[in-house]
Amino acid sequence: MKPVALVLLILFGSSILSYTLGKVHSLIENTIALIALLWAGTVFAMQYGVSDTFSFSMAGFDIVWRISILSWFFGMMAFIIGLGVVIYSMAFMKDKERIGYYCFALCITIAGTIGIVVSADLISFFFFWEIMTWSSFLMVIYYRYEAQKAGIKYFVMSLIGAYSMLLAIFLIYSHTHSTRFDVLTVMWENFSSGLQIALLSLFFVGFGVKAAIMPLHTWAPDAYRISPSPFTAFFSGILSKMGIFGLILLFYVFSAGSLAAHFVTVNGVALPGYLLAWFGALTALIATIIAIVQDDAKRLLAYSSVAQLGYIALGIGLSSSLGLAGAMFHAVNHTIFKVMLFMAVGAVIYRTGTYKFSELGGLITRMPYTFFVVLLGIITLAGIPPLSGFVGKWMLYEALLQQKMVFLAIVTFAASTAAFLYCYRLIFTIFLGQRPERFDHIKEVPWSMRAPMLLLSLLTIYLGMYPYHLIDLIGKVESTLFGIVPVDMSQSVLFSRMGSVNTLTVMNIVGVVFVLVFVLFNTLYKRSRKVVLKDIHTSGEVPGPHINLHYAVDFYQPFSRGVSAILKRSADRLYAAIGENLENLFDLMRYIYTGNGQTYAMYVVIFLALLFVFSQWLV
Amino acid sequence: MPFVGAAVGLTYMGIGRKIIARVQHRYGPPIFQNIVDVLKLYSKKTAITHGVMFHLAPNLAITGTISTLMFIPILSGDYPIRLFSFQGDLLLIMYIMVFGCLAMALGAGQSGNPNSAIGVSRGLTQMLGYEIPFVIALVILMVQNNTTSLLDIIAAQNTVARWNIFHSPFAFIAAMFAFLGMMGNKPFDVPIAPAEIASGPPSEFGGKYLALMQTNRGMFAFVKLVLYTDLFLGGAATFVALLVKTFALYLVQLFVGIVNPRFRTEQSMTFFWKWPSVIGLIGLVLVLL
Numbered sequence: 017m018k019p020v021a022l023v024l025l026i027l028f029g030s031s032i033l034s035y036t037l038g039k040v041h042s043l044i045e046n047t048i049a050l051i052a053l054l055w056a057g058t059v060f061a062m063q064y065g066v067s068d069t070f071s072f073s074m075a076g077f078d079i080v081w082r083i084s085i086l087s088w089f090f091g092m093m094a095f096i097i098g099l100g101v102v103i104y105s106m107a108f109m110k111d112k113e114r115i116g117y118y119c120f121a122l123c124i125t126i127a128g129t130i131g132i133v134v135s136a137d138l139i140s141f142f143f144f145w146e147i148m149t150w151s152s153f154l155m156v157i158y159y160r161y162e163a164q165k166a167g168i169k170y171f172v173m174s175l176i177g178a179y180s181m182l183l184a185i186f187l188i189y190s191h192t193h194s195t196r197f198d199v200l201t202v203m204w205e206n207f208s209s210g211l212q213i214a215l216l217s218l219f220f221v222g223f224g225v226k227a228a229i230m231p232l233h234t235w236a237p238d239a240y241r242i243s244p245s246p247f248t249a250f251f252s253g254i255l256s257k258m259g260i261f262g263l264i265l266l267f268y269v270f271s272a273g274s275l276a277a278h279f280v281t282v283n284g285v286a287l288p289g290y291l292l293a294w295f296g297a298l299t300a301l302i303a304t305i306i307a308i309v310q311d312d313a314k315r316l317l318a319y320s321s322v323a324q325l326g327y328i329a330l331g332i333g334l335s336s337s338l339g340l341a342g343a344m345f346h347a348v349n350h351t352i353f354k355v356m357l358f359m360a361v362g363a364v365i366y367r368t369g370t371y372k373f374s375e376l377g378g379l380i381t382r383m384p385y386t387f388f389v390v391l392l393g394i395i396t397l398a399g400i401p402p403l404s405g406f407v408g409k410w411m412l413y414e415a416l417l418q419q420k421m422v423f424l425a426i427v428t429f430a431a432s433t434a435a436f437l438y439c440y441r442l443i444f445t446i447f448l449g450q451r452p453e454r455f456d457h458i459k460e461v462p463w464s465m466r467a468p469m470l471l472l473s474l475l476t477i478y479l480g481m482y483p484y485h486l487i488d489l490i491g492k493v494e495s496t497l498f499g500i501v502p503v504d505m506s507q508s509v510l511f512s513r514m515g516s517v518n519t520l521t522v523m524n525i526v527g528v529v530f531v532l533v534f535v536l537f538n539t540l541y542k543r544s545r546k547v548v549l550k551d552i553h554t555s556g557e558v559p560g561p562h563i564n565l566h567y568a569v570d571f572y573q574p575f576s577r578g579v580s581a582i583l584k585r586s587a588d589r590l591y592a593a594i595g596e597n598l599e600n601l602f603d604l605m606r607y608i609y610t611g612n613g614q615t616y617a618m619y620v621v622i623f624l625a626l627l628f629v630f631s632q633w634l635v
Numbered sequence: 636m637p638f639v640g641a642a643v644g645l646t647y648m649g650i651g652r653k654i655i656a657r658v659q660h661r662y663g664p665p666i667f668q669n670i671v672d673v674l675k676l677y678s679k680k681t682a683i684t685h686g687v688m689f690h691l692a693p694n695l696a697i698t699g700t701i702s703t704l705m706f707i708p709i710l711s712g713d714y715p716i717r718l719f720s721f722q723g724d725l726l727l728i729m730y731i732m733v734f735g736c737l738a739m740a741l742g743a744g745q746s747g748n749p750n751s752a753i754g755v756s757r758g759l760t761q762m763l764g765y766e767i768p769f770v771i772a773l774v775i776l777m778v779q780n781n782t783t784s785l786l787d788i789i790a791a792q793n794t795v796a797r798w799n800i801f802h803s804p805f806a807f808i809a810a811m812f813a814f815l816g817m818m819g820n821k822p823f824d825v826p827i828a829p830a831e832i833a834s835g836p837p838s839e840f841g842g843k844y845l846a847l848m849q850t851n852r853g854m855f856a857f858v859k860l861v862l863y864t865d866l867f868l869g870g871a872a873t874f875v876a877l878l879v880k881t882f883a884l885y886l887v888q889l890f891v892g893i894v895n896p897r898f899r900t901e902q903s904m905t906f907f908w909k910w911p912s913v914i915g916l917i918g919l920v921l922v923l924l
Contacts, residue, residue, distance in 0.1 A: 400737060414726070422778055433770075529701045
């Protein structure tokens, strides 16, 4: 059997198997899921650079599944994170209700994701896309009643995306009479400009909903907040990347760089790409500003996720080798650090039962490992060297400056600076400051939750030192699929036309200086005296046991005052208003469909009378 | 080099205190008072700590500052001191500068003092303000010279007329406003505001910790001054020239500080988004044309 078909068979088969056998014992489910993921993952990983194809014909359509190097890139991400999430869920979901349902939905989502990346025709792409959407919808409504609103919102937005994608597929089929990607790539050049605009905007809506590009992001904060924490990590890490995968397909596989011939170019970039870049940059800025004022760890991370995907969309829009490499590097980075952060916040919820900033605080001594993970996570998120977050941002900025897109660069810089604010809020209000008394005796989370987080943290350090290994892979993806010259890079030195950075030197300098300072500082002085948390400078007043000394409510009040003009507007409220107005409009229907049986009887009589009159008249 | 930086920075602060005192008709402390204070703090035997992050914060802060210093060329004449600046560019400097600040903020956070947290919150808010004109100014320089390397930007300013202060005055003005915010002197001393929040973030630090923090403060001031000298004043060929140029820059923000009261927090952020950014954007449009 072809490996690609085998992978899909294992994944889908195992999810059904684990659901049915899971009725016997909940341990079986996890074991089956783990074994299936490992097995499928190994088979998948061995297809590196092989470009294995499996095709058959169904109802007159060619169904093609192929593991190209681009699918390998995204598929491996899904496998690694999926494995981490399954291991994490084992402890997190223990003793919770409906584990079978949870496990089934998680497995089938992973399977759908792999299905998307291996599809090489539009029909199976759409099919797997829908499987992913449906199964993730099941996850969003896991907490039934409280999740109702978020679930409906996610569902409606996904439907809009799916319908516009379906429309685009019909359009393509009516013009090419084929749904294969390779046929589409060849035929795209012959499409008229109007058709191209229609296809681009329909696909943009389809992928943009999943990637949560503003203004299509409104489902994300609610859905991320309400879904079970391990799944939120997968949601933000992998599912949102499928939107990015779609955008890469659209801009580099479907249209294969032929956009520039049909559209005006701005700064050397075809107009669709340029617009996408602006969408991305503005998403990054606005979502970051909204993230800063959230009082809810998961909503904050959700908005942050929207913002980070904005950077990636920006990189894809740039249509240059460096920009795309930056986008893909940042996509990997985002997957790693956002999964770390969502898992860490999940760990906090697991122990404390809350994700409100105003109720948490001072957990560093109670949950040191989780603190460490969050610390590395926010350093990567903020793009501070020497971790890997810096490399991705560096490539994006260099790409922007090379192409003289200065205004985009400034917006992106501003968004990236603003990210420091919510990063600090996240780590401070949960882990630092004063601890509420009721959390004095909580413990660190079990190892099966700690291990995935810590392994991912090691990965960011490693990629910060040797980004070469990842950039090399990205270069291969770029050269084999897009025919773009891969980014210039040797060992640990990053090059662009404008400058260079040696990441290893940065890491070494920071490391050596820190060790020197630390050793000096700790050998020259005796140990310091440790004091309790409340023993602080309070101008002579002794704080009583119930005085709240933790500054967590309205942490950036001056900031929110300063940007109140931006915060006033909301795409969500706009949609709600549109929905309400439409509802009022359709309310007119009620004058016809009154719900009264007599009215309907009258309609029947009138209809018969009319029929009678006309039949007389016609004959 | 870090020691020289710290000494220079602290001496400038001492001179600054003297000048402020004279403006206010006081006698003022001796010029080397700040250095003496730091040495005294280093000789303290005991210190209290609030936890691991509190203990690590001053170490990490000074690590960040020294690392930043390593990527900034100090002298560029016949006997250059370039350190590791050929291994990194301006984008790296911009991001690695934040490393120390973040560490300090984390340490201040663990101290458990609400004033520290308020100070950090204010500091970050203000940072979001001044980074905008700063970034605009840097983008102007980078696009103008078509490089992100600080060494190349210095090399391009080979004659006095080509110094960026004259060559791209809009960038310089925008960057100078950002400089006021960056140095945290008077109109922009919102994060430490002694009268309101008891000097904010460092309020719990004492003894050896405070000593390190003060050293770091002097060194960081030196780093910023050298960075601005490199960016706008053509770098420095000799150490004397470096001192003259950095001291001139130091005086600018000092004099602004003496005659101005403190901004409110949101004002100190939105101020930067108005005129300084507009001036910067005008410069940017001029460069693109």
